[in-house]
Amino acid sequence: MTNFACHLIVAGIFNMKESSFNPDQQEHDVSSKIVAGLERISEVFKVLLWEKAKLVGLSPIQIQILVFIAYHKQSLCNVSYLAKEFNVTKPTISDAVRALDKKGLIVKDYSSSDNRSYSISLSKSGKKIVSATDDFADPLKIQLERLPQSELQSLFGTLSQLIYKLNRSGILNVQRTCYGCQFYTKNDSQDYCNLLKTDLLKQDIRLDCPEFEERY
Structure with missing residues (x-):
């Protein structure tokens, strides 16, 4: 050899x-x-x-x-x-x-x-x-609903950030989450929607927003 x-x-x-x-x-x-x-x-x-x-x-x-x-x-x-x-x-x-x-x-x-x-x-x-x-997908949803609300919110926050980053790196073609939307801003660590004119809590962040407009 x-x-x-x-x-x-x-x-x-x-x-x-x-x-x-x-x-x-x-x-x-x-x-x-x-x-x-x-x-x-x-x-x-x-x-x-x-x-x-x-x-x-x-x-x-x-x-x-x-x-x-x-x-x-x-x-x-x-x-x-x-x-x-x-x-x-x-x-x-x-x-x-x-x-x-x-x-x-x-x-x-x-x-x-x-x-x-x-x-x-x-x-x-x-x-x-x-x-x-x-x-x-309901069997999966049923298992998720058995988790404490705090764990669900933490898991959702991680997933939403991961989806956005995968999109930014070119691996995921499409995403309609707030983080990539032109209406989204972050002021002093506070998420904000300029379309709805309101602060966004972590659980308010959307993964599939009907009003999503891609930010370039």
Whole structure:
């Protein structure tokens, strides 16, 4: 075995030791423990979503698209924005939308000036599917509600900051949290919304604000 090959093996072993998924690394690094914990939570989310998707004969991304459309303004309900929202390619969203259209679950609106683009809304059948599936994350919510309110507020504060920082670093394409909004300011450690003209408590910070306007 060449010296170069030995170097690669040693480097590989070293990198494995530094992995957040290595239990030895987690023993002395809280950040690694949190990363591993978030990975477990993401698996729970996927399992719950798959269970609902199978019940109604749709794919997970199709369920996510329907639920998003149900609760967000129409200007966000188009292929380009949905691709950014779910961190997938436009062709992936287009295929999912095409399948939803064939099933009669959505309605395409070509009323914009560019007749090649369209916004998407729910049909009556689509609304019924949302009513039957948008509770898929409830088992997770039930467990969270058993935590003390102080722990929930602390956890929420950490998550909201993490989402904002992941967006600023380019890892997360879309976020609609107060921290990235043009209406948000911080005065002497006090969060403030210039749209609502009011101070914001930590529990008032939104992760998905309908009035969000990105700050550039």
